[in-house]
Amino acid sequence: MEQKINEFFERVRNAKSIAIMGHKNPDGDSLCSVLALAHLIEKNFGISPVCLYDGNIPDALDNVPLRSRIKYFERVDMSKPFDLAIVMDYGNPVHIGGGQPILDKARFIIEIDHHRNDNNVGQLCINDDSAAATAIIVYKMMRQEGLFMDSYTADLLTLAILTDTGNFKFARSGDPLRIVADLVDSGVNIRGLIELMNNKPRKAVQLEARTAANAEFFYHGRLALATVCKKDYKYLDGRGETVLNLLGQIQGVDYVVLIKEQKPEQIGLSIRSRKKPIDHIAVALGGGGHERAAGAVVRDTLENVRARVLELFKEE
Ligand SMILES: [Mn+2]
Numbered sequence: 001m002e003q004k005i006n007e008f009f010e011r012v013r014n015a016k017s018i019a020i021m022g023h024k025n026p027d028g029d030s031l032c033s034v035l036a037l038a039h040l041i042e043k044n045f046g047i048s049p050v051c052l053y054d055g056n057i058p059d060a061l062d063n064v065p066l067r068s069r070i071k072y073f074e075r076v077d078m079s080k081p082f083d084l085a086i087v088m089d090y091g092n093p094v095h096i097g098g099g100q101p102i103l104d105k106a107r108f109i110i111e112i113d114h115h116r117n118d119n120n121v122g123q124l125c126i127n128d129d130s131a132a133a134t135a136i137i138v139y140k141m142m143r144q145e146g147l148f149m150d151s152y153t154a155d156l157l158t159l160a161i162l163t164d165t166g167n168f169k170f171a172r173s174g175d176p177l178r179i180v181a182d183l184v185d186s187g188v189n190i191r192g193l194i195e196l197m198n199n200k201p202r203k204a205v206q207l208e209a210r211t212a213a214n215a216e217f218f219y220h221g222r223l224a225l226a227t228v229c230k231k232d233y234k235y236l237d238g239r240g241e242t243v244l245n246l247l248g249q250i251q252g253v254d255y256v257v258l259i260k261e262q263k264p265e266q267i268g269l270s271i272r273s274r275k276k277p278i279d280h281i282a283v284a285l286g287g288g289g290h291e292r293a294a295g296a297v298v299r300d301t302l303e304n305v306r307a308r309v310l311e312l313f314k315e316e
Contacts, residue, residue, distance in 0.1 A: 004126050005141050008110060011124070012041055015083040018049035019106070021073070022134075023090040024097035025055035027238065028064075028163025028197070030089040033134040035066045036156035037088065037112070040138070044147045049086075050076060054097035058238035059204065063196045064159060065152050073098040081105035087122065089134035091115035092288050094297075112137055115289065116279070132176045135160030139179050151187055158188045159197075166245070167194070170293065204237035211258070212246040222254045223313050229302070230261040239295075244272045255316065257309055259302065267305040270295045281312045 012018065020038050022030030031053070038049040051070040061067065078101060085106035090096055090113060096103065103109055103121060111122030114131040131137050135157045142149060158180055162168075165176050184190060207228070215226040224247040228236055240258045247256040254275050260268040269285060270293075271278055277291035285308065287296020298305050 001126070001128070002144065004124060005144050007124055008126060008141065009145050011084055011108060011110070012045055012047075015047065017080070017082045018047060018084045018086065019052055019076070019082040019099075019102050020049045020086045020088065021052040021054075021096070021099040021102070022088050023095035024053075026053050026057055026061070028061060029133045029135055029160040031057060031061055031067075031070065032064060032156040032160035032163070033088050033112075033138055035064070035070065036135060036153050036160065037086065037138050038069065039066060039153050039156065040142055040147055040149070043150060043153075044145075050082075052076060052099055052102070054099055058200075060197045060200050060237055063199055065155050073102070076102065078102070078105070081107055083107050085109050087111045087113075089113055089115070090121075091117055093119055093121055096121070112141075117288070130173070132171055132173070133161045133164035135164070136175055136179060149186070154183045154186050154188050155193060158183045158190065159193050162190070162193065163197075166241075170290075200237045201235070203235045205242070207232050207235045208240060208242040208246075211240065212243045215243075215247055217253075218310060219313065219316075221250075221252045222316075223310075224248075224250060224253045224256045225306070225309065226256070226258050227302070227306070228258070228260045230264065233260055233262055236260065239270050241270075244270060248272055248274055255313060257313075259306060259309065261302050262297070265299055265301055267298045267300060267302055268295065269298065269305070269309065276316065278316070281309075281316075284312055285309075 020034050022034045034051050038051045042048045052073045054073045085103050109122045110124045112126045114134050116129045161176050165171050211226050215224050244256050256272045258270040262268050273292040279291050279294040282294030282296045285296035
């Protein structure tokens with residue numbers, strides 16, 4: 001790892017153009033890790049990376065520091081290849097989305113990720129699936145290299161760790177807490193950052209509440225299944241984490257699945273487990289993720305996907 005990080009900074013020093021992107025439909029870790037790394041590179045190496053995204057950025061992330069420096073991928077000049085393309089937090093090549101042509105042309109590709117992934121796209125991979133967020137890897141890279149960190153970087157790294165660990169709930173080691181403790185000592189205000197993200201449209205929160213209220217329960221109440229249909233999907237802000245959290249608080253519920261009809265015959269799934277790993281279920285549906293928080297996108301009808309989910313959970 002140490003050597004890979006050295007190689008990373010060597011390549012950054014020699015690059016004249018850098019593009020950084022996260023996964024499609026960015027979440028807090030994806031967006032903030034991209035911005036934190038770009039800002040670190042700019043402040044420490046004097047080169048300003050282009051930050052790219054594809055899909056929708058949730059309104060809850062509108063107030064993230066430096067949010068305005070991230071560009072929609074279609075607005076980037078594709079005529080010249082980038083010396084370095086850095087993909088972060090992407091998990092699976094399908095999540096690169098519209099950024100793929102940039103990778104195809106780039107002179108060198110680096111990935112920085114904390115998802116389990118056997119299908120790497122990077123020529124240099126700084127991956128650690130024991131890290132609770134991609135931002136944890138960025139923090140370690142920053143410290144190893146002895147980089148200067150300002151309050152933007154500290155806020156962005158904290159936001160990324162808070163969102164991906166569900167405010168530390170999913171921490172599997174002391175790392176996220178130790179790192180955020182260090183960031184707080186350097187001036188980060190956790191409460192202020194959480195308040196920054198309370199920025200969802202009213203319709204989004206109302207939809208989340210309604211979706212949770214209409215959930216169905218299977219297998220003696222161990223599986224909670226909630227559905228967002230096509231006409232409501234446009235109001236959903238992000239993945240529907242609030243729905244997953246609410247249903248996961250119910251006595252006896254071990255698994256929560258949120259089914260989202262993104263388009264006719266394009267169904268997004270978010271799967272959470274309070275006990276056993278369930279990432280194999282996401283993999284069986286063509287997706288992936290973490291042991292207890294995974295997802296997939298399936299090209300099929302809502303009814304068929306729902307039936308497959310119920311079938312897969314029969315064994316659990
Ligand atoms: Mn992440």
